[in-house]
Amino acid sequence: MDRSNFSDRSTPAAAVGDRTAAGRDASPGRPGHDPSVREVADLARELDVDLSVGLTGAEAARRLAADGPNELRSKPPVPLWRKVLAQFQDPLIYLLLVAVAISVVAWAAEGATGFPVDAVVIAAVVLLNAVLGFVQENKAENAVAALQSMTAATSTVLRDGRRVTVPSAELVRGDVLVLGEGDAVGADARLVRATALKIQEASLTGESEAVTKNPATLEAHAPLGDRLDMVFKGTAVAQGVGTALVTATGMDTEMGAIAEMLDATEEDPSPLQREIAGVSKLLGVTVIVIAVVVMVVTALVNEVSTLSDFVTVLLLGVSLAVAAVPEGLPAILSVVLAIGVQRMARRNAVVKKLHSVETLGSASVIASDKTGTLTKNEMTIERVVTASGEVRLTGVGYRPDGEVLSAGGPLEDEALTREVGMVLGGGSLANDAQLTRRDGEWEIQGDPTEAAFLVAAHKLQGTVDRxxxxxxxxxxxxxxxxxxxxxxxxxxxxxxxxxxxxGAPDVLLRRCTRQQVGSDVVPLDDARHARALADVEALSGQAYRTLGVAYRRVEEGTSAERLEDSERDLVYVGVVGIIDPPRPEVADAVEQAHRAGVRVMMITGDHPTTAARIAEDLGIVGAGEARAVTGVELDRLDGGALREVTRDVSVYARVAPQNKLQIVDALQADGHVVAMTGDGVNDAPALKSADIGVAMGVTGTEVTKEASKMILGDDNFATIVAAVRQGRIIFDNIKKFLRYLLSSNMGEVFTVFLGVVLAGVIGLAGASDDAVVVPLLATQILWINLVTDSGPALAMGVDPEIDDVMGRRPRRLSERIIDRHMWTGILSIGLVMGLATLATIDIFLPGGLVEGHDSLEVARTAGFTTLVVAQLFNAFNSRSETTSAFHRLFVNKWLWGAVALAFALQVAVVEVPFLQAAFGTASMDLAHWAVAVAMASSVLWFDELRKLVWRARHRGEVA
Structure with missing residues (x-):
């Protein structure tokens, strides 16, 4: 029953780094240091209150006016205009806005005739991206305000010698709280009196079992979970009654300390955001350089001298800038991430921020809370040991389903059955908990450990009826x-x-003189006593909490007042082993995470022995390898030593909120991408600091949900691993459309640049009387971007898994999303596209390397079509950097649909008269189309050969 029976409750000499609420302010009238080590009488004098009367109404009002309400400070809401403006704060968006400005200037310089199509289209893309981002990320972060919602609406206090109920926000220092079962504690307070008082502190400390409180003054400072003479704001009374002197309110409480930590914790951009920003900056520089070089080379080669020629060169530079910049990238990225968010939501993983989807896929460490995350947070009796043997109870949690097994089979031994029934029946009688069924679900009221007896009693036939x-x-x-x-x-x-x-077996055995053996009662001699203690030690060694059961007959008429005198000469019946069981699906999820190279860590407020046992059971650490480091030990370490510990140790116990932050920070400093899971208030700062915080949706507090980037709708650890898989698939798909967009756009750049430089070689220079002859018109470049960039890129964003994404290690932070190998592919594919396009133009133009017989308009249209179709072939190339395009060729129906639509539109722009006028195209016969498609296919065959060479050189490695 008492957690102190089953774990080391010795008080450390010092709690280094522990943030006591009272110690934060030593102003007059406030306790100058930790109230848990102060005598109640001293605190009462200092706070000027009579504990039997409480404060007067007038004095309480004065203190409330002086100190402010008992509420947590929240950030002011972010104005709507700032939320909207934030959507444009991205380097690639800046680049696109510059492209808009240049397009408008060029349009104006040309005489402002017609419609500035380039500028309007690019601006529309920018606005679409902003709308998508705003809609998806409109949940304002307000974690501190969420903390407020946990506070009880009312509290019972002594005022003017009477018990009165007041709003919790009106509690002041010096108030005398009256606590009863089911109450929420409205402020931090020092216990004055307590009778069987147990407080559920899991949301604050992570401790799964209700803590038995004791008004006795502590001898020294202790960690938060070991301050037995204190109660804290935001916790709940599980059992008993008591009174307590309020020592801290509002932001001075321990919950306020967490709120301050949460408020001060800044979020870093996700790895994908950092990578895209880097790519955007590189593209910006590249675009400027390419545009300037092409304009200078064009001006020199063609001897530009008139204003009209200058405008033409300027338009060429703008079209090249438009070609080089994948203006659809921000919108496509947002749409693909949004699709990923929707897919995850169907798997009970609700992602609040788009870029967090990819971050989870990059996670190299999942640092998980134990209680309620890896375990069910439902105390369960798994073992019963009596004089005649040991039994195992199946089933977990508060649903009374399961069996009682002995030696792996049904319990049949009559003596053992009787003893086990007496243990479970006795524990159910000496019990204040209740187990009820409501709407098909089983619920408990009272202490979870006591409820475990009621559940276990249902599993042994006839016990509950008796x-x-x-x-x-x-x-x-x-x-x-x-x-x-x-x-x-x-x-x-x-x-x-x-x-x-x-009660505690060691205490109980000292009061026992006999032992139950079957239906007989025998003397508890030294040998039987030693064996009983050995049974208890064996269960404790397996990380079970232990409780013993005994009884004795009493004389008829024994009064309740004299019962305590009768607690002697007891008959010892047996002992139970209780544990908060692991979730059954977690072990498999941990194994999958390890296969994917993701390290799983447990960070809990529970006892080290229990944490180590659960870690072994789940496979977080190997058998016999469990080592649990405590929060007190972490507080003694400097930064370097802490990083060394986090490299080797995967289990942390008895940790405070700041310890969780220390661990997350140390892992991040070591280059890890950290996913932190949790459900309690104590987890919120670490969740916000982690690369991706994952909150439990069912058992999680509103604080953790608001501080997190992802919420699990089913509190299932396996869902996290499924989300990691989905995150990796999304990251692969992002690489696919980046590879596609950039290589396709580089094809446009090479076409224009080499077309100008080699105009005389391929016959372009003499194909027109204009001073400047370009292989593609600006409107044609814009059409290519509109037709080929959007549909296929979006379709790649929903591409199914091509390779085994969970069979490779996580992406390191030092790895670029576009690495040297990918850049080589992008540039080589772009060059092949450009050469194929120019070769097609040369084939149909008179002069050049190949003698042709068509007009400039037809040749240019053929080259234009070649480039479009080459990009459509490139869509299949881009699905993998190393795997053949023919692998799982038909699994993505959306990609085939997008390619078919793009090809149909290209046919329309070539053959429909009014589109011919708009885009400068001319009709082509079947031979022209055949040549264009054949030349375009060179992109596919070149990339297949490149991948084949790569696979031969890296045979046996994971792609």
Whole structure:
């Protein structure tokens, strides 16, 4: 029952780095240091309050006016205009806006005739991207305000000697809180009195079991979870009653400390955002250089001298800039990420920010909270050990489904069955919890450990029915000093009263003189006593919390007041092993994560032995390799030593919120992309600091949901691993359309640049009387970008998994999304496109390397078509950097649809009269079309040969 029975509760000499609320402010009237080590009487004098009367109404009002309401400070909301403006703060967007400005200037210089199509289209792309980003990221971060929602609406206090209920926001220092079962604690307070008081602090400390409180003053500072004489804002009373003196309110509370940490934690851009920003800057410089070089070379080669020729050269530079910049990239990236978000949502992973999708796929470490994340947060009895042997109970959680097994089979031994029934029945009688079924779901009220007895009793046939017939007349409540609880019952309904006791086994055994063996009661001699203790130690060594059960007959008429005197000469029945069980699906998810090169770490407020056991059970660490480092140990380490520890240790226990931040920061400093999962208030700062914070959607607090970037709708750790897989697929797809867009756009750049430089070689120079003859018109370049960039790139964004994404290590931060190998492919494919396009023009133009017989308009149209079709072939190339385009060729119906639509549109722009006039094209016969398609296919065959050579050189390596 008491957590102190099952774990090391010794108080450390110092809690280095522990942030005590009271210690943050030593102004007059406030306790000058940690109130947990101060005598209550001293605190009462300092706060000027009579503990039996409480504050007067007037004094409480004065203090409220002086100190402010008992609320957590929240950030002012971000204005709408700033949210909208933020969508344009991206280097690639800046580049596109410059392209818009240049297009408008060129259009104006040309006489402002017609419509500035280039500028309008690019501007529309920018606006579309902003709208997508704003819609997806409109959830304003307000984690501190979410903390406020956890505070109880009202609290009971002593005012003017009477109990009154006041809004929790009106609590002040010096108020005397009156606590009862089910109450939420409205402020940090020092206990004055407590009777069987247990506080559920999981949301603040991560401790899965309710903490038994004791008003006795601590001898030294202790970590937050070990301050047994304190209660804290935002926690809940699981059992018992008590009174407490309020020592801190609002931002001075421990929850306020977390709010400050959360407020001060800044979010870094995601790896994808950093990479795209780098690519955008590189493209910006490249575009300027290419445009300037081409304009200078064109002016020199063609001896530009008139204003009209200058405008033509300027338009050529603008069209080249438009060709080099994948203006659809921001919108396509947003759409692809949004599609990924929707896919994840169908798998119960709700992503709040688009770029977080890819970040999760890059995660190299998943640092997970234990309670409620890796485990069910439902205390479960798994073992019962008695004089006649040991049984194992199947089933986990509060649903009373399962079996009682002995030696791997059904429990058949009569003596063992009787003893186990007495243990589970006795634990259910000396018990204040309730197990109820509501709308098909099982719920508990009271202490989770006591509820475990009620659940276990259902699994042994007949036990619950017998317990329900018992009449209970009185009890001796549990206290931390006694470490046990007793109930007076009439087991047979015949007036033969019995005292049933459960508690810490070592304490209980000292009061026992006999032992139950089957239906007999035998003396508890030294040998039996030693064996019973050995059973307890064996369970504790397996990280079980242990509780013993004993009983004795009492005289008829024994009063409830005299029950405590009867807690002697007990008959020892047996001991149970209780644990918060792992979620059944987590072990497989951990194995998948390890296969993908993702390290799984456990960071919990629970006891080190329990944490190590769960870590072994789940495969987080190997058998016998578990080593749990505590928060106190972490506080003693400097930065370098902390990084060394985080490289080797995967299990951390008894940690405070700042310890979680330390671990996350150390991992990030070591180059890791960290995904941090959690559900409690204590997890929120680390979730916000991590590269991607993952909150539990069912058991998680509003704080963690607001601080996180992703929320699990089913609290299933396996969903995280599924999201990692989806994140990797999305990242691969982003690389696909980046490879496609950049190589295709480089094809346009090489076509224009080499077309100008080699105009005399391929027959362009003499094909027209104009001073400047270009292989493609500006409108044709814009058409290529509109037709080929959008549809196929978007279709690649939903491409299914081509390679085994979970069979490779995570992407390192030092790895570029566009590395040297990818740049080589982009440039080589672009060069082949450009050469194929110019060769097609040469084939149909008179003069040049190949003698042709068509007009400039027809030859240019053939080259224009070749470039379009080459880019459509390139869409299949780009699905993998190393795998053949024919691998799983037909799995993406959207890509085939986009390619078919683009080809149909190209046919229309070549053959439809009004489109011919708009884009400067001319009709072609079947031979022209055949040549154009054949020349365009050279892109496919070249890339197949390049991939074949790469695979031969890297045989056996993961692509």
């Amino acid at each position: 317990v329900r017939t018992y009449e209970r007349r009185g009890e001796v409540p549990f206290t931390s000093e006694r470490k046990m609880m007793s109930a007076l019952v009439d087991p047979e309904g015949d007036g033969a009263w019995a005292l049933v006791t459960k």
